[in-house]
Amino acid sequence: MKKQPLCILFAGPVGSSKTPVAVYLSWNLGLPIFNTDAIxxxxxxDILENNLESELIPKRRDERLAKMISSKKSFIYDASIDRTWPEMKKELEENGYKYFVISFDITNEFLKKLWNAKKYDAWELFDGWCEDHLSFVKKYREEVGLTITDDNFSARLDESLEAVRKFLGDNS
Known part of the structure; x- marks a missing residue:
């Protein structure tokens, strides 16, 4: 019997530490990362211009993601599912994936400190991204496998790895 593929996903606003956790999990679990920022x-x-509205960005992302999911290989989805979870969940389930969601439920005050530490400057988008995440949490709390908060943030890497390993042990 073929092993069921796994997708590890993240919910959380921009700058909440999804990529560091993705890289840590990838290194420890040997899973590839699908990173939307890299795309x-x-x-x-490729287009040699700073056009974040280019239709090529979502087109290439969506084509690559469809190819990744249809390959039925386990992977880490390094992006927020805050606005896309119903569609993503449907695709994963239709392709036989089990999934594990890590949610970054940190306060806006803590997130602002993270942004300042990383010198992020898209402050005009901050509130919207935080609202997107709150909306996700209200609707899909029961589908989250691990919640990262201000209190356990400093242990996020090891706690994420431990939670995924436990999930895999319980679902093998």
Whole structure:
């Protein structure tokens, strides 16, 4: 019997530490990362202009994601599912995936400190991204496998790895 593929996903606003956790899990679990930021950068480099509205970005992202999911290989989805979870969940289930969601439920005050530490400057989008995440949490709380908060943030890497390993042990 073929092993069921796994997708590890993240919910959380921009800058909440999804990528560091994705990289840590990838290194420890040997899973590839599907990183939407890398695809956006790739497209901008290909078109040689800083056009974040380019229709090529979602087109390339969606084509690659469809190919990844249809391959039925386990992977880490390094992007927020805050606005796309129903569609993503449907695709994963139709392709036989089990999934594990890590949600970054940190306060806006803590997130602002993270943004300042990383010198993020898209403040005009901050509130919208935070609202998207709150909306996700209200609707899909029961589908989250691990919640990262201000209190356990400093242990997010090891706690994420431990939670995924436990999930895999319980679902093998």
């Amino acid at each position: 956006r950068t790739e497209v901008l480099e």
